[in-house]
Amino acid sequence: METTHASTGTSTDATGSRLLKAANGWWFLGDGGVARLRPAQVSPxxxxxxxxxxxxxxxGLYESKPFSSYSLTVLTSTDCNLGCGYCFQNTAQDPKGGDRPPRIAHSRLTSEMITSVLDFTRARMTEGGFRKLAVMLFGGEPLLNPRGARELLRRAADLGELTASMVSNGTLLTPLIAKDLSAAGLRSxxxxxxxxxxxxxxxxxxxxGxxxxxxxxxxxxxxxxAAPSLRWHLRVNVSHLNRHGMDDLVERLAGSLDTARCGLNFSLVGDIGVGYGNELAYGGELAQEFARWHARALDLGFAVSRPRANRGCQACSYKDGKYGAVVNAxxxxxxxxxxAGRPGWEVGSIADGYLSHEETEGRWISCSDQYEYGENAVGLSSFQDEVDAILLDQLNSSGRL
Known part of the structure; x- marks a missing residue:
């Protein structure tokens, strides 16, 4: 076991645990839970x-809990009806300066491909001994192919106990689609x-336009x-272009939506190699703003995700794909x-399985790598630790930890 060290007040050790400097003491985040430590329990x-x-x-805070379900992310459509300049599925900025950046190649999930995806998934679940399946509907915009999304969920239920989520821009969402997807197993x-x-x-x-x-x-x-059982996670991208409107946004969302069914979180958005830049400077002032937005969200009844240890993503943190997969349409x-869908980043196919580690060298990217921020990765990590420490203090003081 490595000793957890925080040379700048925050750190992560080889186990994924984190030690964050609190307002009075320290927070320890391990796979087995969170603990508040006194100043005397950590060296100066x-x-x-x-x-x-x-x-x-x-x-038991160092104990690593086994994954309880197999994680499957499927792009039902690689197309999108929006033209966000920072999207990682763009291949460049719009050369004409408009809202039509070039994107990854068109692909749409079909019934035949669903059969192949589920055959692949069944084999992986059997190999790993999984009886539960967590499916994420993804895109592009998944609701550009609502039929494929519904069919995938209905048929995936045959593989085991199903939990399903979706990432959508919301512009194509209708009450009927929400009701149908909820009936097919969608939960968030x-x-x-x-x-x-x-x-x-x-x-x-x-x-x-x-x-x-x-x-x-x-x-x-x-x-x-239309779908009372659905939970909603509202993610807010933060950049120099929108930072000063966040306080008003929290109030507007609370006045328009049922906060008791919503989680609300703020995240920095940056460049992933398509020419988009975020000019925000990481530091104490911005961290305090993040803390204020989250605190107000809590006051208004939103759920806020509790900071955790860096356990890693089921799909991308294990190069053998043992615990999960990301499958293009x-x-x-x-x-x-x-x-997903980016040329040159393929790591295999559901027909032939995963490529060897030698073949995927340099292509296997993990969510926790923060590669999109390049030389700013260390600064981003320290910033996130600062925000998380303040958030833990807030949750603790309000009795919500």
Whole structure:
């Protein structure tokens, strides 16, 4: 067991555990849970002392829990009706300066491909001894192929106990689609916002032109009424273009949607090699703003995800694909949803399985790599640790931890 060390006040050790500097003491985040540590349990230079480490081990906070289900992400369509400039499925910025950036190749999930995807998944689940399946509907925009999304969920239920989620831009969501997908096993939907109305409508734009804020809010509200069992995760992308509208956005979302059924989180957005830049400087002032937005969200009844240890993603953190897979609509395997459909990043196919480790060297990207931020990766990690420490303090003080 490596001793957890925090040379800058925050760190992650080889086990994935994290040690974050709190307002008064430290937070330890392990795979087995979270613990508040007194200042005396950590050395002045941020080293977890042996007695404290032993206490955490005895309490089971270092224990790694086995994955309970196989994770399957499927792109039902690689197309998208929006032209967001930062999208990792763009291949460049719009050369004409508009809202039609070139994208990855067109592909659409068919009934025949669903059969192949499920055959592949069944074999992986049998090999891994999984009786549960977690499916994520992904794109492009998955609702450009609602029939494929419904069919995939209905048929996937034959493989085992099903939990299903979807990442959608929300512009094509209707009450009927929400009701049908919910009946087919969908349990949660992630919707993205790019700041308050004016900023969002300048960033999250239709490829045909025009903003999307009002229609997304309206569609989600109607879908909530049509499918009462669905949970909603609202992700807010933060950049220098929308930072100053976040306080108003939180109030507007709370006034328009049922906060008791929504989670709300803020995330930085950056460049993944398509020419998009985020000019925000990481640091204490921005971390305090993130903390204020999350605190207000909690006050208004939103759920906020509790910071956790860096366990890694089931699909992309294990190069043998033992615990999960990301499958494009054409059956090509990628290591991560960030590289799905991108030429040159293939790691295999459902027909032939995964390529060897030698063949995927340099192509296997993990969510936790933060490769899109390049030389800013260290600064981003420290910033996220600072935000997470403040959020843990807030959750603890409010009795929600």
């Amino acid at each position: 230079d941020g080293v977890l002392l042996p007695a404290a480490e032993q206490y955490l081990q005895d309490a 939907v992630q919707i993205t916002f790019d700041g308050d109305k004016d900023e969002h409508d300048a960033i999250r734009v239709r490829r045909s 025009g903003g999307t804020f009002d229609v997304i809010i309206s569609n989600v509200a109607k879908a909530m009424a 054409d059956g090509v395997l990628s290591s991560c949803w960030e590289t």
